[in-house]
Amino acid sequence: MRLQLHIWRQPNRQSSGKMIHYELNNVSEHMSFLEMLDVLNETLIKKNEEPIAFDHDCREGICGTCSLTINGIPHGPDRGTTVCQLHMRKFNDGDCIYIEPFRAKAFPVLRDLIVDRSAFDRIIASGGFISNKTGSAPDANMITIGKKDADKAMDAAACIGCGACVAACPNASAMLFVAAKQAHLAHLPQGQPEHKTRVQTMITAMDQEGFGTCTNHYECEAVCPKNISADVIAQMNKNYRQVVLPITEQ
Secondary structure: OOEEEEEEEOOOOOOOOEEEEEEEOOOOOOOEHHHHHHHHHHHHHHOOOOOOOOOOOOOOOOOOOOOOEEOOEEOOOOOOOOHHHOEHHHOOOOOEEEEEOOOOOOOOEEEOOEEOOHHHHHHHHHHOOOOOOOOOHHHHHOOOOOHHHHHHHHHHHOOOOOOHHHHHOOOOEOHHHHHHHHHHHHOOHHHOOOHHHHHHHHHHHHHHOOOEOOOOOOHHHHHOOOOOOOHHHHHHHHHHHHHHOOOOOO
């Protein structure tokens, strides 16, 4: 395939970036999207040009670092897939492909296609963990957990913290990420003692980082590579109301 690539180039955080056009020939349909960028970088290096900086790590759809917006869609056109697992067979010969970093105030661009997502780390540090002693693995395995709660906990725990939900949301909201991170603990007995403080501190931290609010566009759910349901947001909002505005049952 021959592709027309329009890629965001930005030398550093302080500089203003711009889209640069590249033409790449002989792209195999069996390449992953990141392998295609590798080939482009090899071409640029041979020309003594600066290669394109982009994030990657496991390249197995597990770590979430391959955060790119492709033709306006975080992680590209293949639903439920990270960029590293997106293959060039999803594109056609002669296609124009626009590649940009995730766009959000809380995700400043560091260089080219790399953004700073440390805001997520600070949200987790605010309360996305269990600090109570829960014993060893055998002790935890002896605690009976209903299948419904176990399934919900596992579904939420699938979140890889890639930030696609933020990039897709018109408000740059991190609600799906925060809701998933608190939901997988809320459905387990080990997470119950700190449940109320966890919800409050994580939402407060999210607001302090500059993320927007959720207005139910569901774009986050549409682009999540792990297909996490927006139902976790509704549950988190319910839990938050119970913490901030306690309701006395009649």
